[in-house]
Amino acid sequence: MAADFSPFLYPILGGLLIGLSATLSLLLLGRIAGISGIIWGAFAPRGLEARSELEDGAGGEFGFEPGRLWRLLFLMGLVLGSLVFHIVTGRPMPVPSDNAGLAIVAGLLVGIGVKLGSGCTSGHGVCGIGRLSLRSLLATCLFMFAAIVTVAVIRLAGISV
Amino acid sequence: MKLFNISALLSGLIFGVGLAASGMTNPDKVIGFLDIFGQWDIDLLLVMGSAVFVTLISFRFILKRDKPFYAPLFVLPVSSLVDKQLIAGAILFGIGWGLYGYCPGPVIASLAYLHVNTFLFAAAMLAGMFVAKFLFVKK
Numbered sequence: 001m002a003a004d005f006s007p008f009l010y011p012i013l014g015g016l017l018i019g020l021s022a023t024l025s026l027l028l029l030g031r032i033a034g035i036s037g038i039i040w041g042a043f044a045p046r047g048l049e050a051r052s053e054l055e056d057g058a059g060g061e062f063g064f065e066p067g068r069l070w071r072l073l074f075l076m077g078l079v080l081g082s083l084v085f086h087i088v089t090g091r092p093m094p095v096p097s098d099n100a101g102l103a104i105v106a107g108l109l110v111g112i113g114v115k116l117g118s119g120c121t122s123g124h125g126v127c128g129i130g131r132l133s134l135r136s137l138l139a140t141c142l143f144m145f146a147a148i149v150t151v152a153v154i155r156l157a158g159i160s161v
Numbered sequence: 162m163k164l165f166n167i168s169a170l171l172s173g174l175i176f177g178v179g180l181a182a183s184g185m186t187n188p189d190k191v192i193g194f195l196d197i198f199g200q201w202d203i204d205l206l207l208v209m210g211s212a213v214f215v216t217l218i219s220f221r222f223i224l225k226r227d228k229p230f231y232a233p234l235f236v237l238p239v240s241s242l243v244d245k246q247l248i249a250g251a252i253l254f255g256i257g258w259g260l261y262g263y264c265p266g267p268v269i270a271s272l273a274y275l276h277v278n279t280f281l282f283a284a285a286m287l288a289g290m291f292v293a294k295f296l297f298v299k300k
Contacts, residue, residue, distance in 0.1 A: 010182050010184065011183050011184060011205065011211075012208075013182055014178075014180065014181070014183020014184065014211075015207060015211030015212040015214075015215075016212070016214075017175050017176070018208070019212040019213070019215025021179060022176075022219075023215060023216065023220070024171065024175065025168075026220060027219070027223045027230060028165075028168035028172070028229060028232075029172070029229060029232055030228065030229030030231075030232040030234060030236055033172065035265040036265040039269070039286075069166055070165060073170040073173060074169045074170065074176075077169070077171065077172065077177055078177040078270045080177060080273070081173065081176060081180070082177040082178065082180055082186055082273045085181035085182055086181060086273075086274075094271070095274075095276065096261070096262070096263070096271070097188060097262075099278070100278055102260060103261055103278040104281050104282070105285075106261035107257065107268075107282035107286040108285045109253050109256050109260065110257035110264065110282075111288060111289020111292070111293065112250070112253055113251065113254025113255070113289075113293075114250065114254050114290065115289070115290040116293050117247050117248075117251040117253075117254055118238070120265045124251075126212045130217050130219075130220040132217075133241065134241065135241050135243055138243055140251075142248060142251035142255065143251040143252070143254045144195075146251065146252040146254070147255040148255075150255065150259030151259045154259075154260075155199055
């Protein structure tokens with residue numbers, strides 16, 4: 001019987017597309033496709049956006065302040081891209097845990113963590129390692145380790161979340 | 162600057178398709194990947210591996226250029242500093258990620274699925290960024 005490689009097809013294809021997106025961001029926009037940074041830059045109050053945005057005025061059209069519009073478009077693309085994927089392939093849309101309290105606590109921790117740590121899975125993990133940044137490699141190892149320990153503790157404690 | 166904005170949308174679209182295709186927008190799958198002492202699901206290692214495989218190669222060539230296509234300069238992180246802030250941040254992020262299974266990219270891409278908890282997570286995450294910025298981040 002031939003081995004069935006199809007389960008690996010989607011993860012590999014998905015990873016290659018994420019790498020392609022990071023490549024296009026750097027090649028076309030000159031930006032790191034770090035999602036936490038893009039979210040912050042899209043919604044941060046005036047005056048707290050990155051200084052470089054004000055210098056090159058990127059994406060300041062249509063009444064948007066520099067640095068906002070392209071980030072909002074990128075985030076809109078994220079939502080549309082995943083929507084299109086499920087519609088086209090017919091694969092079921094995943095359902096998250098129905099524990100609302102946990103969603104809020106975890107969201108707060110992720111928000112505080114990525115701001116303090118200057119990046120998340122995409123910025124440090126995919127792009128930072130791609131740039132051979134030791135700082136990003138260390139951050140990636142740390143958040144992977146913390147996440148693995150968290151899941152292990154939940155499992156060992158037998159808590160259902 | 163039109164091409165700049167169109168490129169941003171395109172790049173986001175490809176990223177969104179990649180996240181949905183890879184399984185990263187499925188918190189159960191993410192937690193299965195982090196659960197190395199249980200029924201370890203290695204798929205997401207392939208996601209990370211193939212994404213980094215691409216950037217490791219492409220970034221070397223791109224960063225030899227003087228400037229990107231549609232912007233006057235590359236905007237790259239300058240800090241190589243490893244300090245308490247980076248360490249604490251990465252650990253807090255990892256705990257939150259492990260608790261629910263969403264990290265920032267996937268939670269935004271998952272807004273497409275219209276589940277209330279995805280919106281709650283995203284709102285809390287944004288609030289967390291503000292808290293961190295105003296209370297803790299030096300600079």
